[in-house]
Amino acid sequence: MNIFTAYISIISIVLYSGCAQYEAPKPDKKKEISILNQKVKELDANDKKLIYRSIQNDINRYSKEADKAYSRGYNNDALIAYKLVNFYEGYHSVPLQKIEKIKKNINYKSRVHYKRALKQYMVNNKKALYELNIVMMNNPNYKYSSELFDKLHENRDIKIYVNSIKSSLQMQMLNSDGKIKSLKSIELTLKELLAYDYKNILAAKAEEVLQKHMDIIAENNLLKYKRESIKIAKQAFLEKEYVKSIEYAQKVIAIDAKCMEASNILKLAKQESKIELDNLIKSGICYYDDRKLDEAMNNFQSALKIDPYSNASLIYSKKIHRQLKTIKSLQ
Incomplete structure (x- = not known):
């Protein structure tokens, strides 16, 4: 079979299974695994080696994305990315113990925060949304969390509140001088926005701006450290x-x-x-x-x-x- 046809087929199946929970009903996992196993069996060792080399960058990218998501509590995204890393690597590069730990966290946090959200739903919409946001970070398909999450975002008071955070964030990004104080302000506002809208597009842009400025600061600090170290080395030599x-x-x-x-x-x-x-x-x-x-x-x-x-x-x-x-x- 054509190696690239196989490659495209495998990637399509893996990515579809990873994204289905956001866009479609749950797929038939047994059927997908069966198809996937068949596709893999049809590849010889050389084909697998070529595919591995061609997607090495993807492996590194998924690994970084998974680590970042895991550190921020985005367990669902982390689990999907870690599974992709293991799939492409062909072995348990990410230990099964870690995968199981993430699954347990997903189950626990989804259950606990969903219950809290329901208690707050008729009392305090803002608190209910905060709790549902955590559920969505862990399992967007948990019971009626997705429907309730979307419904709350249509609430007038919630819209006003979230839009005010977004407006504040936009102004901070626009007026940022790249110094630590202004970046801290952006970071705090960004954190507040993500607490109620975990997949907000503006938040992603703000993260890019923060990363860009932090890279510049790190580079400048490194240059300063380098100049000072050379100065000390010279002076010590003279003495x-x-x-x-x-x-x-x-x-x-x-x-x-x-x-x-x-x-x-x-x-x-x-x-x-x-x-x-x-x-x-x-x-x-x-x-x-x-x-x-x-x-x-x-x-x-x-x-x-x-x-x-x-x-x-x-x-x-x-x-x-x-x-x-x-x-x-x-x-």
Whole structure:
């Protein structure tokens, strides 16, 4: 069978089964699984390998979407995405224990929050909508949650309230200067909107705006950190604090491996630290031979700060420590 025909068929079945709960009555799961298994059996090993390679990006995308949904309490979306990851991977990349845990959360939260919604339905529409919103995040097909959710959104007072949040969010996005304070305001308003309308289109746009600004802030902070670290590395080198200079140069290289300035500082600091290390060990040995144990110990301890694995420094330090201990016991 044509590999791409099989590929399209399989994806269509999986995606349909994942989205059906939003748009259509429950499909016949046994029939779909049977069709899916048949399609998979018709593929040979090479076909499966080619398909896997062609959808690797999809696997990564579904995995990120699932993690994000799970962390935000969107258990239904997380479950669908995790199942897709496992399907495409061909094994339980997402452990079955985690899948079962999500299912239990879905069942529990749907049941509990649906009951709370019903209690509030004739008393407080706003609280009822809040509870139903949680149900929808977990299982949009739970009993009459979808119908009640839509009905409440048609309520005049609810419409006014939700529209006021949306208007506030739009203004905040429009007037945002990209600073932390304004982004926090957007984040709080966004959170309020999602508490009553979990799939709001404006909320998705606001999340994009937030992510864009947060990426810019993160990049600027990284550049600032890089500049400050280079400055410290340079100053430490001039003050002959080579260990400190090496430490900060390495911090810069960890975030920017191509930074020539940090690489040059690191190279020079290592060269100078080696010279200093040799001098400290030589001086330490001379002090030791002259029975100046305290001065010798200071030199070897300084050498160990440059190279904690220096054999000569370690050996002499232990010897001096034992001798000083013996001298002290005899006094």
